[in-house]
Amino acid sequence: MKISVIGTGTVGRTITxxxxxxDHEVMLGTRNVREKLASMVKDGYGNPPFxxxxxxxxxxxxxxxxxxxxxxxxxxxxxxxxxxxDALKLAGSKNLSGKIIIDISNPLxxxxxxxxxxxxxxxxxxxxxxxxxxxxxxxxVVKTLNTMWCGLMVNPGLIGNGDHTNYISGNDAGARAxxxxxxxxxxxxxxxxxxxxxxxxxxxxxxVLLLWLRLLGTLNxxxxxxxxxx
Amino acid sequence: MKISVIGTGTVGRTITxxxxxxDHEVMLGTRNVREKLASMVKDGYGNPPFxxxxxxxxxxxxxxxxxxxxxxxxxxxxxxxxxxxDALKLAGSKNLSGKIIIDISNPLxxxxxxxxxxxxxxxxxxxxxxxxxxxxxxxxVVKTLNTMWCGLMVNPGLIGNGDHTNYISGNDAGARAxxxxxxxxxxxxxxxxxxxxxxxxxxxxxxVLLLWLRLLGTLNxxxxxxxxxx
Numbered sequence: 001m002k003i004s005v006i007g008t009g010t011v012g013r014t015i016t017x018x019x020x021x022x023d024h025e026v027m028l029g030t031r032n033v034r035e036k037l038a039s040m041v042k043d044g045y046g047n048p049p050f051x052x053x054x055x056x057x058x059x060x061x062x063x064x065x066x067x068x069x070x071x072x073x074x075x076x077x078x079x080x081x082x083x084x085x086d087a088l089k090l091a092g093s094k095n096l097s098g099k100i101i102i103d104i105s106n107p108l109x110x111x112x113x114x115x116x117x118x119x120x121x122x123x124x125x126x127x128x129x130x131x132x133x134x135x136x137x138x139x140x141v142v143k144t145l146n147t148m149w150c151g152l153m154v155n156p157g158l159i160g161n162g163d164h165t166n167y168i169s170g171n172d173a174g175a176r177a178x179x180x181x182x183x184x185x186x187x188x189x190x191x192x193x194x195x196x197x198x199x200x201x202x203x204x205x206x207x208v209l210l211l212w213l214r215l216l217g218t219l220n221x222x223x224x225x226x227x228x229x230x
Numbered sequence: 231m232k233i234s235v236i237g238t239g240t241v242g243r244t245i246t247x248x249x250x251x252x253d254h255e256v257m258l259g260t261r262n263v264r265e266k267l268a269s270m271v272k273d274g275y276g277n278p279p280f281x282x283x284x285x286x287x288x289x290x291x292x293x294x295x296x297x298x299x300x301x302x303x304x305x306x307x308x309x310x311x312x313x314x315x316d317a318l319k320l321a322g323s324k325n326l327s328g329k330i331i332i333d334i335s336n337p338l339x340x341x342x343x344x345x346x347x348x349x350x351x352x353x354x355x356x357x358x359x360x361x362x363x364x365x366x367x368x369x370x371v372v373k374t375l376n377t378m379w380c381g382l383m384v385n386p387g388l389i390g391n392g393d394h395t396n397y398i399s400g401n402d403a404g405a406r407a408x409x410x411x412x413x414x415x416x417x418x419x420x421x422x423x424x425x426x427x428x429x430x431x432x433x434x435x436x437x438v439l440l441l442w443l444r445l446l447g448t449l450n451x452x453x454x455x456x457x458x459x460x
Contacts, residue, residue, distance in 0.1 A: 117355045117433075124354065124440070125347045160459035167441075196444050203347075207440035210354070211397075214426050214434040215458070224460035228445070229390035230453060 004029055004072025006065055006087055007079035008036060008050050009043055011104060011150045015076055018154035020059050022185055027061035029068025029091060036062070069095035074102065074182070075139075081107035081128050081206075082119060085135060097138035100175045102182075103129050103202070104145045104153070106209050115213035118206065129169060129202025142170035142179040143202040147212060149222030156187050156225075164225035165192050169201025194228055234259055234302025236295055236317055237309035238266060238280050239273055241334060241380045245306055248384035250289050252415055257291035259298025259321060266292070299325035304332065304412070305369075311337035311358050311436075312349060315365060327368035330405045332412075333359050333432070334375045334383070336439050345443035348436065359399060359432025372400035372409040373432040377442060379452030386417050386455075394455035395424050399431025424458055 005016050006029040019026045030036045030050075040049045047053070054062060061071070069075055069091035079087045084105045088096065107122035122128045129143035144166060145153045156162040166188055170176045180193050196204055208226075216222060235246050236259040249256045260266045260280075270279045277283070284292060291301070299305055299321035309317045314335045318326065337352035352358045359373035374396060375383045386392040396418055400406045410423050426434055438456075446452060 112355055120354065124350065125342055164459040165456070194445070194448070196441075196448060201444055204441040204444040207437050210437035211426075211434040214431055215424070218424070218426060219460065221460070224458060226395070226456040227459045229394040229455050229457045230449065230451070 001025070002027075002071055002073050004068040004070075004075040004091075006068060006075060006077050006091060007105075009078065009080065010045055010047055011153075012076075012078035013047075013050075013053055014150040014154055015078055015104070016060055017057065018186060020057065025061070026059075027063050027068045027071040029063055029065040029087075031065065031087070031090065033062055033064060065091040066095055069099075072099065074100050077101055077103045077105050077132070079105055081105040081122070082109070084128060085131060088132060088136065093136050093138065096136050099139055100178060101132065101136070101139050101141045102145070102179060103132055103141055103143045106146050106206055108209065115217060118209065123206065124203065127200070127202035127206050129206065130199050133171060133199045140170065140172040140175035141199055142168060142172075142175050143199060143205050144168050144179060144183065147205055147208040148225045149216075151222065152225055154186050156189075156192070159223055159225065160227065162187055162189060163192060164227040165194050167194050167196050167201065167205045169196040169199050169205060171198045192227075231255070232257075232301055232303050234298040234300075234305040234321075236298060236305065236307050236321060237335075239308065239310065240275055240277055241383075242306075242308035243277075243280075243283055244380040244384055245308055245334070246290055247287065248416060250287065255291070256289075257293050257298045257301040259293055259295040259317075261295065261317070261320065263292055263294060295321040296325055299329075302329065304330050307331055307333045307335050307362070309335055311335040311352070312339070314358060315361060318362060318366065323366050323368065326366050329369055330408060331362065331366070331369050331371045332375070332409060333362055333371055333373045336376050336436055338439065345447060348439065353436065354433065357430070357432035357436050359436065360429050363401065363429045370400065370402040370405035371429055372398060372402075372405050373429065373435050374398050374409060374413065377435055377438045378455045379446075381452065382455055384416050386419075386422070389453055389455065390457065392417060392419060393422060394457040395422050397424050397426050397431065397435045399426040399429050399435060401428045422457075 107119040337349040338346040
């Protein structure tokens with residue numbers, strides 16, 4: 001399958017590597033290809049500059065946001081939440097129309113100190129997932145995977161035998177079902193994929209970040225998740 | 231132990247019954263004792279009027295907010311979050327001074343439809359737990375138990391062999407330790423009591439309600455909780 005991954009940070013790279021392992025064709029989308037390849041800046045987590053990572057992953061294609069979105073039959077939004085709407089607008093509504101957008105992003109607000117909070121207008125009674133769906137009504141937005149460290153997104157079996165929960169929200173039941181099938185190729189078990197209904201479920205999934213960030217600070221490791229027990 | 235439970239709704243009644251079973255003396259606090267006993271109104275969940283419940287629980291004492299708080303060596307805030315600060319002000323800072331307040335409440339906003347959202351000024355970058363601590367600086371506020379159905383608060387073993395998570399936040403390490411000891415008498419295992427640090431951890435714990443309410447709607451039962459897996 002041809003897949004567009006928008007965003008070249010840790011999440012975008014991790015998802016892309018997994019997709020390549022699964023024999024998909026991936027084009028990463030970035031704001032400015034020439035600048036991205038020239039930059040020798042480490043990302044905020046101390047990862048190597050993108051250009052180094054790109055050299056050691058020769059199967060990965062790189063394009064502008066629009067080129068990537070046009071390439072993909074499926075689009076993954078792995079940008080920082082505060083940049084997501086801008087990036088997707090540059091990707092272009094025409095290139096997103098009819099496609100599933102798997103939205104992994106979180107509307108984090110770093111302006112009020114650490115740990116970040118949520119961007120006020122995109123939390124509680126709204127969400128980034130909803131705002132993306134409203135901005136691109138022809139796309140089929142499915143919020144998922146945003147409640148955990150990216151290492152677990154693509155390898156849930158790393159902890160607890162893979163028995164922990166990943167949430168699915170989206171307006172289109174067909175798109176939710178397709179995304180569940182897709183997530184199973186990452187190792188997710190059906191029982192651990194919990195549907196939260198339409199895209200307003202993103203309020204709940206993004207709201208988890210307040211707890212997630214707090215736990216990250218307490219546990220000093222991202223290798224944790226929450227499991228629904230009933 | 232003499233315990234004050236502020237709030238006569240489902241949560242207050244459930245906690246009180248458990249405390250009586252554990253041989254504590256409990257005085258429930260209410261805004262107006264005479265009116266509360268005269269009222270034949272069912273609560274919002276279809277539970278019997280308080281007066282009926284009170285008749286069938288003869289060991290329970292009933293007093294004003296202030297009488298209850300003065301009586302208790304420990305205070306449990308089980309009011310609706312939107313009423314908590316008012317109720318505790320009526321309880322009186324003198325009656326709360328030096329005491330642990332176990333804060334179970336959630337700042338739910340029912341004004342924007344169902345499921346409720348969080349009261350904007352008490353979410354994301356603030357919380358009800360913090361606001362209570364700021365309002366009563368001489369009390370030792372510990373946020374806990376607010377992330378689940380009250381049936382599980384007092385009987386965690388109802389599901390998953392009791393292996394699911396309850397969070398603890400509070401500024402005073404001694405108070406957090408005392409509350410953990412107290413929670414163990416309800417059946418909570420040490421491994422499942424996860425500390426989130428100071429009272430700002432209440433932002434995380436109260437933020438869980440967005441997910442909790444969504445899951446409640448999806449699962450059609452309150453007998454669920456989340457377990458930290460690592």
